[in-house]
Amino acid sequence: MEKKRILYFDAIKFVAIIFVFVCHFARTLERYHISYGFKILPDALFSIYTGTAGSVLFFIVSGAALMHVYQDQINLKSYFMKRVKGIYPMFWISFIIFFCIQFYTGGGYDKNIPLLRSIYTLVGMDGLAENFCATFYTVGEWFLGIIIILYILFPALKKFVDEFPNATLAVSFLTGIIVDYTYSAGHVDITKIFVVWIPVFVLGMVFSKNMKTVNNCMVLASMVLLTVFTVFDLEFINTMTRIYIVGMALFFLLVYLFNNIENRVFRIVSSFVSRYTYPIFLVHHRVMIIFIKKFSNHVLSAGEVVWLFIFVILMTMVSSYLVERITNAVLVLWRENDA
Numbered sequence: 001m002e003k004k005r006i007l008y009f010d011a012i013k014f015v016a017i018i019f020v021f022v023c024h025f026a027r028t029l030e031r032y033h034i035s036y037g038f039k040i041l042p043d044a045l046f047s048i049y050t051g052t053a054g055s056v057l058f059f060i061v062s063g064a065a066l067m068h069v070y071q072d073q074i075n076l077k078s079y080f081m082k083r084v085k086g087i088y089p090m091f092w093i094s095f096i097i098f099f100c101i102q103f104y105t106g107g108g109y110d111k112n113i114p115l116l117r118s119i120y121t122l123v124g125m126d127g128l129a130e131n132f133c134a135t136f137y138t139v140g141e142w143f144l145g146i147i148i149i150l151y152i153l154f155p156a157l158k159k160f161v162d163e164f165p166n167a168t169l170a171v172s173f174l175t176g177i178i179v180d181y182t183y184s185a186g187h188v189d190i191t192k193i194f195v196v197w198i199p200v201f202v203l204g205m206v207f208s209k210n211m212k213t214v215n216n217c218m219v220l221a222s223m224v225l226l227t228v229f230t231v232f233d234l235e236f237i238n239t240m241t242r243i244y245i246v247g248m249a250l251f252f253l254l255v256y257l258f259n260n261i262e263n264r265v266f267r268i269v270s271s272f273v274s275r276y277t278y279p280i281f282l283v284h285h286r287v288m289i290i291f292i293k294k295f296s297n298h299v300l301s302a303g304e305v306v307w308l309f310i311f312v313i314l315m316t317m318v319s320s321y322l323v324e325r326i327t328n329a330v331l332v333l334w335r336e337n338d339a
Helices: 007-031 050-069 076-106 115-122 141-163 163-180 194-211 216-231 238-260 265-297 302-338
Strands: none
Touching: 007 050, 007 238, 007 265, 007 302, 050 141, 050 194, 050 216, 050 238, 076 141, 076 265, 076 302, 141 163, 141 194, 163 194, 163 238, 194 238, 216 238, 265 302
16 A cells, blocks of 8 residues: 655755755856855855755655655565666666767767776766766766665665664664774765765664654754754764764754645645656756856856856756656656566
């Protein structure tokens, strides 16, 4: 039986994609040496990078949403087929479209990259692998590679969460903190190591299984933590440990704020997020590069920054709509061939 959709999960995803989108917009301006005196959002929220705040929310909600859908026994074949159909057709279509655009505008591709590394693109891991070696990465970000790994691990993690939820949560966070304080491969940022994201994914799973709601004490503690991390310089706390604390507090606070909202506007936002979050996530950065590059070495006023931001949003939405429609058409053909 299909589970009832949790609307506040979609609302939190909406907040998360805003955080990521705004940060990528600012970094793309900087990439093309565009001077701007106005920021849509600050680069850091609660002592962590704003884009990372969006990422941690996505990972928590992903674990929570999967656990909500798969409360009972998992049919592994059905589970993995659904993940494959949900991830790869749209990813491959997006890659082909934007790789062709990049090929034309850039006068070819980097021939120093071994063609064998296209396997990373085939399995959706090129954005993550880009942090370790040159790949044909075009769309999807490092986040996609991490979420694919977490999806693969989910059935095994679910067994532990079903049997030992609190112990699994504690061990996963302890492991993540140990890695945070012992990791020394400085050429690769720790946020690109998949194991450090398991704790927040498990947190979402445990929330869906045992918590489901947030009480007043949790909200108060979350507000205090977020205030402390905003007011005080806590750089002495390692990166992932700060991300864990802020991500957990922010998630609980947003659950509390969105939990009882079910009006028409909220449902429209939920429907939009459920349909377009993934294509927006796939294409937004490449769309930004295509259109922002035109302004290289310019100095933009606050008004121009806002107009460019709105324009990039519109172009991202158009691209996401087209990618989503093409993908749906391909999946219809897939289902007809399976019939």
